[in-house]
Amino acid sequence: MTGALLAAALAVLLWPDAGTLRRARLRAVRSGPAGVGPRPRTVPLPVAVAVSVAAVAVAVSTPVVAGLAGVGAIAGARSWQSHRQARRAEGRLRSLTEGLGALGAELRSGRSVEAATDAAVAACADDACGAALAAALRAPGVPVPQGGDAEFVGALRRIAAAVLLSARTGCSLAAVTAAVEDDLRARRRLRQELRTATAGPRASALLLAGLPVLGLVMGSGVGADPWGVLTTTGTGQVLLVAGVALEFAGLAWSARLVRRAVR
Incomplete structure (x- = not known):
């Protein structure tokens, strides 16, 4: 019983601080893609969950059950994190699609690229997505960071390439923006159909x-x-x-x- 209580106390001490994680994400967004700073030392969520579940299992059952419960907790926590990351990636793509729609509409109405960029950023529900889209439009020569969802990064690269091409040749940026937007919407519909199937x-x-x-x-x-x-x-x-x-x-x-x- 004493060992279980000690394990439970250790799990509480190791549990990730949500406020610290939120502050770290805000610092990363404010510092930009190239911002490098000290990262908070936090224990991964699956480890904390496994210690907590194992402590409870030791208190009510045998060590074998505690070990199995800990392994199951790690698998469940990793699965939950994976689904959460997938939902975040889907939200970023949806936000980027809405931003590109606003960008294309503003450009077709005859507004300048700078004014259209401001409207596109305002249309993005995700602040990080809006900042990434603004960087791709205003600084297309800067390489897009590798981190993140591959589809999201690929869309930003296409937008940056379209801005460069429009600046060099004078071609319509609205047409390329509409093509990228249509591609993202088609991929989203396909994913929804596959999930339903x-x-x-x-x-x-x-x-x-x-x-x-x-x-x-x-x-x-x-x-x-x-x-x-x-x-x-x-x-x-x-x-x-x-x-x-x-x-x-x-x-x-x-x-x-x-x-x-x-x-």
Whole structure:
């Protein structure tokens, strides 16, 4: 019990500070793509979650269950972070698309590139996206940073190349902007269609993943003690480890198949 309390206290100390992370992101945005400064020393979220879950599991069950719970917590936290990053990337692309739409409309109405840039930045819901679009339009000769989503960076590079081409040859910047905007919208529609098509397989995978838990509940309901057998006997612990490993392998394989289909 004392060890569990110490582990829980350690997890609280290691938990990432949300305020520190927000301040670090604000400093990175204000300093620009080339800004280099000391990064805050924070423990990754999966580690903190794993320590917390393992501490609770040690307090209520065996060390084997605690270890499995920690591994499951790391996998769950990484999956959550991956989905969160994907949502952020989708939001940046949507914001960039809206900014390009405003930019093209302003240019077609006869306004200057500077005035159209201001309107495009104002149309971007994401401040970082607006700053990146403004940099690509006002300083097209500066290389676009490599970090971030590849599709987002590629769109910015095309916009910067269009600005340079328009300045050198006098071609219409509005036409190139409209082409990039249409391409982003088409890709977004395709991703939505693929997500809809793969919603059934994802739901089936989650349902199959929950069947072992349902089996434990049903076994307890008929008077058996499957959880006690799995956690207190040697054979049961081996079966528990093997079952959890197969469960993770199945989830990882199904997620890989869905990702390949979406791509």
